[in-house]
Amino acid sequence: MSSERAGTGRGKLLLFGEHAAVYGHPACGLSLDSTMRVRIREIVPSRWRLPELDDGNRGMLGAFLESAEPLFPKELFRPGEISVESTIPVGMGFGSSAAWCAAFARAILGGSTDREMVWEKAHRAEEFFHGTPSGIDTGLAILNGLYAFTPSPPRLPGARPLEGFPMHFVVGAVPREGSTRTLVGDLRRRIESKDPEAKRLVEELGALSRSAIEILATGDSARIGEIGKLADEAQTLLDRLGLSTAALDTMIGIGRKNGALGGKLSGAGGGGAFYLLFEDLAGADRAYRAIADAVRNRIDRGETVLFRYSR
Ligand code: MEV
16 A cells, blocks of 8 residues: 655745845745645655656755755655656756755645745755755745745745735746855855955845835835836846856846846846846737747757746
Protein backbone atom coordinates (compact mmCIF):
# COMPACT_ATOMS: atom_id res chain seq x y z
CA MET A 1 0.00 0.00 0.00
CA SER A 2 1.36 3.46 -0.76
CA SER A 3 0.30 6.83 0.55
CA GLU A 4 0.88 10.10 -1.20
CA ARG A 5 1.24 13.66 0.06
CA ALA A 6 1.29 16.73 -2.16
CA GLY A 7 1.78 20.48 -1.96
CA THR A 8 1.92 23.46 -4.30
CA GLY A 9 3.74 26.78 -4.43
CA ARG A 10 3.24 29.74 -6.73
CA GLY A 11 5.63 31.61 -8.98
CA LYS A 12 6.21 35.27 -8.21
CA LEU A 13 6.88 38.62 -9.80
CA LEU A 14 8.72 41.05 -7.55
CA LEU A 15 7.63 44.59 -8.39
CA PHE A 16 9.96 46.52 -6.06
CA GLY A 17 12.48 45.97 -3.30
CA GLU A 18 14.58 43.00 -4.46
CA HIS A 19 18.01 42.97 -2.76
CA ALA A 20 16.93 45.90 -0.55
CA ALA A 21 14.62 43.41 1.24
CA VAL A 22 17.66 41.38 2.34
CA TYR A 23 18.66 44.47 4.41
CA GLY A 24 15.23 44.98 5.98
CA HIS A 25 13.77 47.42 3.42
CA PRO A 26 10.16 46.91 2.29
CA ALA A 27 9.34 45.06 -0.92
CA CYS A 28 6.23 44.29 -2.91
CA GLY A 29 5.26 41.74 -5.48
CA LEU A 30 2.62 39.54 -7.02
CA SER A 31 2.00 35.81 -6.90
CA LEU A 32 1.70 34.51 -10.46
CA ASP A 33 -0.82 31.95 -11.70
CA SER A 34 1.99 29.52 -12.49
CA THR A 35 2.54 26.84 -9.87
CA MET A 36 4.84 24.02 -8.86
CA ARG A 37 3.32 20.85 -7.45
CA VAL A 38 5.43 18.38 -5.48
CA ARG A 39 4.16 14.87 -4.76
CA ILE A 40 5.80 12.45 -2.34
CA ARG A 41 4.71 8.84 -2.72
CA GLU A 42 5.82 6.57 0.08
CA ILE A 43 7.59 3.44 -1.14
CA VAL A 44 8.92 0.22 0.36
CA PRO A 45 11.68 0.03 1.40
CA SER A 46 11.35 3.61 2.62
CA ARG A 47 13.85 5.94 0.89
CA TRP A 48 14.05 9.10 -1.22
CA ARG A 49 13.78 8.55 -4.96
CA LEU A 50 13.95 11.30 -7.58
CA PRO A 51 13.45 9.33 -10.80
CA GLU A 52 12.55 12.28 -13.02
CA LEU A 53 15.77 14.20 -12.47
CA ASP A 54 19.12 14.17 -14.24
CA ASP A 55 22.22 13.38 -12.15
CA GLY A 56 23.09 17.04 -11.47
CA ASN A 57 19.66 17.99 -10.15
CA ARG A 58 19.35 14.70 -8.28
CA GLY A 59 22.61 15.47 -6.45
CA MET A 60 21.45 18.99 -5.63
CA LEU A 61 18.04 17.89 -4.35
CA GLY A 62 19.65 15.02 -2.44
CA ALA A 63 21.73 17.62 -0.59
CA PHE A 64 18.58 19.73 -0.10
CA LEU A 65 16.75 16.78 1.48
CA GLU A 66 19.62 16.24 3.92
CA SER A 67 19.62 19.89 4.92
CA ALA A 68 15.80 20.02 5.20
CA GLU A 69 15.45 17.00 7.50
CA PRO A 70 16.18 18.83 10.79
CA LEU A 71 13.54 21.47 9.93
CA PHE A 72 10.59 19.09 10.20
CA PRO A 73 9.22 16.85 12.95
CA LYS A 74 10.82 13.41 12.56
CA GLU A 75 7.48 11.59 12.20
CA LEU A 76 6.48 13.84 9.25
CA PHE A 77 9.77 13.75 7.36
CA ARG A 78 8.95 10.40 5.75
CA PRO A 79 10.92 9.68 2.56
CA GLY A 80 9.32 8.67 -0.72
CA GLU A 81 9.42 9.04 -4.46
CA ILE A 82 9.25 12.68 -5.46
CA SER A 83 7.59 13.91 -8.63
CA VAL A 84 7.29 17.52 -9.67
CA GLU A 85 4.94 19.27 -12.08
CA SER A 86 5.70 22.90 -12.79
CA THR A 87 4.42 25.69 -14.99
CA ILE A 88 7.00 28.07 -13.49
CA PRO A 89 10.02 28.67 -15.72
CA VAL A 90 12.88 27.22 -13.64
CA GLY A 91 15.89 29.30 -12.59
CA MET A 92 14.73 32.45 -14.39
CA GLY A 93 13.73 34.74 -11.51
CA PHE A 94 10.08 33.70 -11.16
CA GLY A 95 10.67 32.09 -7.78
CA SER A 96 10.91 28.43 -8.79
CA SER A 97 13.16 27.56 -5.84
CA ALA A 98 10.84 29.35 -3.37
CA ALA A 99 7.86 27.57 -4.97
CA TRP A 100 9.71 24.26 -4.59
CA CYS A 101 10.38 25.01 -0.90
CA ALA A 102 6.72 25.98 -0.34
CA ALA A 103 5.38 22.94 -2.20
CA PHE A 104 7.80 20.57 -0.46
CA ALA A 105 7.01 22.00 2.99
CA ARG A 106 3.27 21.71 2.33
CA ALA A 107 3.68 18.12 1.13
CA ILE A 108 5.77 17.11 4.15
CA LEU A 109 3.29 18.81 6.48
CA GLY A 110 0.52 16.74 4.87
CA GLY A 111 -1.09 19.63 2.94
CA SER A 112 -1.14 21.86 6.05
CA THR A 113 -3.25 25.01 5.76
CA ASP A 114 -1.33 26.74 8.55
CA ARG A 115 0.24 29.44 6.35
CA GLU A 116 2.64 30.78 8.96
CA MET A 117 3.98 27.31 9.70
CA VAL A 118 4.37 26.42 6.01
CA TRP A 119 6.04 29.79 5.35
CA GLU A 120 8.44 29.37 8.29
CA LYS A 121 9.51 25.90 7.06
CA ALA A 122 9.75 27.02 3.41
CA HIS A 123 11.78 30.06 4.44
CA ARG A 124 14.27 27.94 6.38
CA ALA A 125 14.42 25.46 3.51
CA GLU A 126 15.17 28.28 1.05
CA GLU A 127 18.36 29.06 2.97
CA PHE A 128 19.78 25.96 1.28
CA PHE A 129 19.39 27.63 -2.13
CA HIS A 130 19.98 31.30 -1.32
CA GLY A 131 21.96 31.51 1.91
CA THR A 132 20.21 34.56 3.38
CA PRO A 133 16.74 34.87 1.85
CA SER A 134 14.57 37.75 3.02
CA GLY A 135 11.45 35.54 2.91
CA ILE A 136 9.62 37.57 0.27
CA ASP A 137 9.89 34.87 -2.42
CA THR A 138 8.53 32.12 -0.19
CA GLY A 139 5.85 34.57 1.00
CA LEU A 140 4.62 35.07 -2.56
CA ALA A 141 4.86 31.31 -3.19
CA ILE A 142 2.46 30.70 -0.28
CA LEU A 143 0.20 33.75 -0.32
CA ASN A 144 -1.89 34.71 -3.31
CA GLY A 145 -2.15 38.27 -4.58
CA LEU A 146 -0.39 41.63 -4.39
CA TYR A 147 1.54 41.98 -1.13
CA ALA A 148 3.81 44.42 0.66
CA PHE A 149 6.50 42.86 2.83
CA THR A 150 8.37 44.28 5.77
CA PRO A 151 11.40 42.05 6.19
CA SER A 152 13.06 41.55 9.57
CA PRO A 153 15.87 39.10 8.76
CA PRO A 154 16.49 36.42 9.87
CA ARG A 155 12.81 36.20 10.94
CA LEU A 156 9.87 36.00 8.52
CA PRO A 157 8.81 39.30 7.00
CA GLY A 158 5.47 40.90 7.83
CA ALA A 159 3.05 40.61 4.89
CA ARG A 160 0.19 42.99 4.08
CA PRO A 161 -2.18 42.62 1.12
CA LEU A 162 -2.29 45.75 -1.06
CA GLU A 163 -5.42 47.02 -2.74
CA GLY A 164 -3.54 48.05 -5.90
CA PHE A 165 -5.34 48.69 -9.17
CA PRO A 166 -5.57 47.07 -12.60
CA MET A 167 -2.07 46.66 -14.00
CA HIS A 168 -1.14 45.13 -17.33
CA PHE A 169 2.32 43.70 -17.76
CA VAL A 170 4.54 42.20 -20.37
CA VAL A 171 6.68 39.82 -18.36
CA GLY A 172 9.71 37.95 -19.59
CA ALA A 173 13.04 36.44 -18.77
CA VAL A 174 16.44 36.27 -20.44
CA PRO A 175 19.32 33.86 -19.65
CA ARG A 176 20.89 34.25 -16.21
CA GLU A 177 24.55 35.13 -15.87
CA GLY A 178 24.62 34.56 -12.11
CA SER A 179 22.66 32.67 -9.48
CA THR A 180 20.60 34.37 -6.75
CA ARG A 181 23.01 33.01 -4.14
CA THR A 182 26.05 34.53 -5.90
CA LEU A 183 24.38 37.85 -6.65
CA VAL A 184 23.05 38.28 -3.09
CA GLY A 185 26.43 37.12 -1.67
CA ASP A 186 28.44 39.53 -3.86
CA LEU A 187 26.29 42.47 -2.82
CA ARG A 188 26.53 41.46 0.84
CA ARG A 189 30.35 41.41 0.60
CA ARG A 190 30.30 44.93 -0.92
CA ILE A 191 28.02 46.20 1.84
CA GLU A 192 30.00 44.50 4.60
CA SER A 193 33.25 45.91 3.22
CA LYS A 194 31.60 49.34 3.67
CA ASP A 195 31.28 50.13 -0.05
CA PRO A 196 29.41 53.46 0.37
CA GLU A 197 27.99 53.43 -3.19
CA ALA A 198 26.44 49.95 -2.78
CA LYS A 199 24.96 50.89 0.60
CA ARG A 200 23.47 54.12 -0.78
CA LEU A 201 21.99 52.41 -3.84
CA VAL A 202 20.36 49.72 -1.68
CA GLU A 203 18.87 52.41 0.57
CA GLU A 204 17.53 54.28 -2.47
CA LEU A 205 15.99 51.05 -3.77
CA GLY A 206 14.30 50.65 -0.39
CA ALA A 207 12.95 54.22 -0.58
CA LEU A 208 11.55 53.65 -4.10
CA SER A 209 9.89 50.48 -2.91
CA ARG A 210 8.36 52.31 0.06
CA SER A 211 6.93 54.96 -2.33
CA ALA A 212 5.51 52.29 -4.67
CA ILE A 213 3.83 50.52 -1.73
CA GLU A 214 2.27 53.80 -0.59
CA ILE A 215 0.84 54.39 -4.07
CA LEU A 216 -0.40 50.81 -4.49
CA ALA A 217 -2.06 50.96 -1.07
CA THR A 218 -4.20 53.95 -2.17
CA GLY A 219 -5.92 51.86 -4.87
CA ASP A 220 -5.92 55.01 -7.03
CA SER A 221 -5.50 53.82 -10.63
CA ALA A 222 -4.78 57.40 -11.81
CA ARG A 223 -1.36 56.94 -10.15
CA ILE A 224 -0.24 54.04 -12.35
CA GLY A 225 2.16 56.33 -14.27
CA GLU A 226 4.00 57.01 -11.00
CA ILE A 227 4.53 53.27 -10.57
CA GLY A 228 6.02 53.14 -14.07
CA LYS A 229 8.42 55.99 -13.23
CA LEU A 230 9.46 54.33 -9.98
CA ALA A 231 10.14 51.11 -11.91
CA ASP A 232 12.42 53.02 -14.32
CA GLU A 233 14.25 54.64 -11.41
CA ALA A 234 14.67 51.30 -9.66
CA GLN A 235 16.04 49.78 -12.88
CA THR A 236 18.67 52.55 -13.08
CA LEU A 237 19.79 51.82 -9.51
CA LEU A 238 19.83 48.03 -10.07
CA ASP A 239 21.90 48.62 -13.19
CA ARG A 240 24.35 50.77 -11.21
CA LEU A 241 24.68 47.90 -8.76
CA GLY A 242 25.74 45.74 -11.70
CA LEU A 243 22.60 43.58 -11.52
CA SER A 244 21.25 44.25 -15.01
CA THR A 245 22.64 42.73 -18.20
CA ALA A 246 22.77 43.75 -21.87
CA ALA A 247 19.95 41.31 -22.67
CA LEU A 248 17.74 42.77 -19.91
CA ASP A 249 18.50 46.33 -21.05
CA THR A 250 17.54 45.37 -24.61
CA MET A 251 14.19 43.89 -23.58
CA ILE A 252 13.31 46.78 -21.29
CA GLY A 253 14.42 49.26 -23.99
CA ILE A 254 12.16 47.66 -26.62
CA GLY A 255 9.28 47.75 -24.15
CA ARG A 256 9.76 51.43 -23.41
CA LYS A 257 9.86 52.23 -27.15
CA ASN A 258 6.56 50.37 -27.42
CA GLY A 259 4.65 52.41 -24.89
CA ALA A 260 5.58 50.92 -21.50
CA LEU A 261 5.03 53.28 -18.56
CA GLY A 262 8.23 51.82 -17.13
CA GLY A 263 9.98 48.57 -16.51
CA LYS A 264 12.67 46.85 -14.55
CA LEU A 265 14.29 43.55 -13.78
CA SER A 266 12.45 41.46 -11.21
CA GLY A 267 14.23 39.24 -8.70
CA ALA A 268 17.95 38.86 -8.17
CA GLY A 269 18.97 40.05 -11.66
CA GLY A 270 22.10 39.04 -13.56
CA GLY A 271 19.62 38.30 -16.37
CA GLY A 272 16.42 36.52 -15.46
CA ALA A 273 12.99 38.05 -15.09
CA PHE A 274 11.79 41.54 -15.97
CA TYR A 275 8.48 43.34 -16.32
CA LEU A 276 7.09 46.22 -18.32
CA LEU A 277 4.01 48.05 -17.09
CA PHE A 278 1.19 49.31 -19.33
CA GLU A 279 -1.82 51.47 -18.72
CA ASP A 280 -4.27 49.22 -20.57
CA LEU A 281 -4.61 45.75 -21.96
CA ALA A 282 -4.53 46.88 -25.61
CA GLY A 283 -1.21 48.68 -25.06
CA ALA A 284 0.28 45.64 -23.35
CA ASP A 285 -0.93 43.37 -26.16
CA ARG A 286 0.58 45.62 -28.85
CA ALA A 287 3.90 45.81 -27.04
CA TYR A 288 3.87 42.06 -26.41
CA ARG A 289 3.56 41.42 -30.16
CA ALA A 290 6.29 43.97 -31.02
CA ILE A 291 8.70 42.52 -28.43
CA ALA A 292 7.91 38.93 -29.45
CA ASP A 293 8.60 39.84 -33.12
CA ALA A 294 11.89 41.53 -32.19
CA VAL A 295 13.21 38.53 -30.23
CA ARG A 296 11.39 35.70 -32.08
CA ASN A 297 14.61 33.71 -32.65
CA ARG A 298 15.53 33.81 -28.99
CA ILE A 299 12.02 32.72 -27.99
CA ASP A 300 12.11 29.86 -30.51
CA ARG A 301 15.50 28.73 -29.16
CA GLY A 302 14.02 28.74 -25.63
CA GLU A 303 16.48 31.43 -24.49
CA THR A 304 13.82 34.04 -23.80
CA VAL A 305 10.46 33.71 -22.09
CA LEU A 306 7.71 36.25 -22.79
CA PHE A 307 4.10 36.42 -21.61
CA ARG A 308 1.36 38.86 -20.76
CA TYR A 309 0.03 39.22 -17.24
CA SER A 310 -2.79 41.33 -15.85
CA ARG A 311 -4.15 41.80 -12.37
C1 MEV B 1 15.25 37.26 -5.18
O1 MEV B 1 14.06 36.91 -5.88
C2 MEV B 1 14.99 38.43 -4.28
C3 MEV B 1 16.18 38.90 -3.48
O2 MEV B 1 15.82 40.10 -2.83
C4 MEV B 1 16.61 37.87 -2.46
C5 MEV B 1 15.65 37.79 -1.28
O3 MEV B 1 14.90 38.74 -1.01
O4 MEV B 1 15.70 36.76 -0.61
C6 MEV B 1 17.38 39.19 -4.38
